[in-house]
Amino acid sequence: MKNIKSIFIATTISVLLSNLGFGQSASGTGTGTAEILDAIQVTSDQTLHFGDIMSHYFYPDVVRINLSGTNRISILGWAILLPSNDGQPGVFTATGTPNRNFTITLPGDYEVYLSRDLGGGVDMRLENFVSDPNVLGTFDGTGSREFRIGAQLVVGANQLEGWYSGTYDVTLEYF
Amino acid sequence: MKSTFKILAMVAVLMAAATTVSAQSATADATANILSALGCSNTVGDAGDLDWGDIVPGGSQSVVNITSDATGTRSLSSGDATLVATDDGNSAEFTLTGLADAVVDLSLTSASITLSDGAAATMDATLSLSSTTATLTGGTAIIYVGGDLTVAASQTTGSYTTTFEVNAQYQ
Numbered sequence: 001m002k003n004i005k006s007i008f009i010a011t012t013i014s015v016l017l018s019n020l021g022f023g024q025s026a027s028g029t030g031t032g033t034a035e036i037l038d039a040i041q042v043t044s045d046q047t048l049h050f051g052d053i054m055s056h057y058f059y060p061d062v063v064r065i066n067l068s069g070t071n072r073i074s075i076l077g078w079a080i081l082l083p084s085n086d087g088q089p090g091v092f093t094a095t096g097t098p099n100r101n102f103t104i105t106l107p108g109d110y111e112v113y114l115s116r117d118l119g120g121g122v123d124m125r126l127e128n129f130v131s132d133p134n135v136l137g138t139f140d141g142t143g144s145r146e147f148r149i150g151a152q153l154v155v156g157a158n159q160l161e162g163w164y165s166g167t168y169d170v171t172l173e174y175f
Numbered sequence: 176m177k178s179t180f181k182i183l184a185m186v187a188v189l190m191a192a193a194t195t196v197s198a199q200s201a202t203a204d205a206t207a208n209i210l211s212a213l214g215c216s217n218t219v220g221d222a223g224d225l226d227w228g229d230i231v232p233g234g235s236q237s238v239v240n241i242t243s244d245a246t247g248t249r250s251l252s253s254g255d256a257t258l259v260a261t262d263d264g265n266s267a268e269f270t271l272t273g274l275a276d277a278v279v280d281l282s283l284t285s286a287s288i289t290l291s292d293g294a295a296a297t298m299d300a301t302l303s304l305s306s307t308t309a310t311l312t313g314g315t316a317i318i319y320v321g322g323d324l325t326v327a328a329s330q331t332t333g334s335y336t337t338t339f340e341v342n343a344q345y346q
Contacts, residue, residue, distance in 0.1 A: 024213060025213060025344035025345070026214050026215040026343050027340050028217045029217060029339070030217045030339055031217075031336060032225045032227075032267070032302075032338070033227070034227035034290060034334075035229045035230065036230055036232060036298075037229050038231070039231045173259075
C-alpha cells in the first residue's frame with residue numbers, strides 16, 4: 001500500500017511540471033505589409049491657349065479660359081476676343097495605380113508669365129488656375145485619368161502684338 | 176503510589192522511541208515558484224502590422240527602413256524610391272504579459288522574411304526587434320518590430336504581405 005501511494009504522488013508532480021513548462025515561453029505572429037504604387041506620369045494632350053485677342057488701347061483686361069459653359073470670356077470687356085481662334089483649356093492624361101486618389105497642385109497667381117516670342121513687349125501674367133477635377137482626382141480602373149486646366153490671362157493696355165508663350169507646372173501626388 | 180509508577184514507565188518508553196526516530200530524520204525546505212503564464216500577442220489592427228507603407232519604385236534598387244520603436248518612422252536608407260505620404264507605414268507592436276517585474280528574452284524565429292504579392296513578385300526584408308530583453312513592469316511590456324525592405328527598381332505594382340513570429344521566454 002505504501003508503494004502505491006508513492007507512485008501516485010510522483011505522477012502528480014510530473015504533470016504540474018509539464019504545465020509550468022508551457023507557460024515559460026510564448027510566441028506571437030505579426031504581419032508585414034507594403035504597397036508598391038505605379039509612378040504617376042502626366043502627358044500633355046492639348047496646350048492651354050487663350051486664342052486671338054486684340055488689346056484695348058487704353059485699358060487692360062483679363063481673359064479667362066473656362067472649363068465649363070462659355071469657353072472664353074473677357075472679364076472687364078475691354079479687349080476684343082477674335083473668333084479666328086477661340087482658345088482652349090489645357091488637357092492632360094495622368095496614369096498611376098488604378099483606383100487611387102491624387103491631388104492636383106496648380107501654379108500660384110504670380111508664378112507664370114507669357115513672353116513675346118519675338119522679344120520686346122511686356123510679359124503677360126497668368127492667374128486663377130483651375131482644374132477639372134478640382135484639387136482631388138481618382139485614377140480609373142485602368143489607372144488613367146484625364147484632367148483639364150483653365151486660367152486667366154492679364155492683358156495689358158495696348159499690349160504689343162505677337163505670339164506669347166510660357167510654361168506652367170502642374171503637380172500630381174497620391175492622396 | 177503503585178499506579179503512579181506505571182505511568183512514568185510508559186512515558187519513559189515513548190520518549191525513548193521518539194529519540195530513536197529523531198536521530199534518523201532531517202529537515203529541508205520545500206519550495207515552488209509558480210510563474211504566470213507568459214503571453215505574447217500582436218496588437219490587433221493596422222497598428223499591429225509592420226507596414227512599409229506606399230512606395231513608388233525608383234530607377235535603382237532601394238531600401239526602406241521602419242524604425243523598431245513606438246514611432247515606427249519610415250526613411251529611405253538607399254536608392255531613389257519615392258515614399259508616398261498616403262501611407263507612412265508603422266512598426267509592429269506586440270504586448271507581453273506575465274509575472275510582474277520578470278525579465279524575458281526576445282527573439283525572432285527568422286529575421287529574414289519575404290513578402291509576396293500573392294503571385295510571382297516578392298520583396299525581401301530584414302527584421303529588427305526594439306530590444307532583445309524586456310522587463311514585465313506591472314506584468315506587461317510592449318515591444319516593437321521594424322526592419323529594412325528591399326524594393327527592386329522594377330518592382331511589380333501591388334500589395335505585398337507575409338507573416339513573422341516573435342518569441343519570448345522567461346530568463
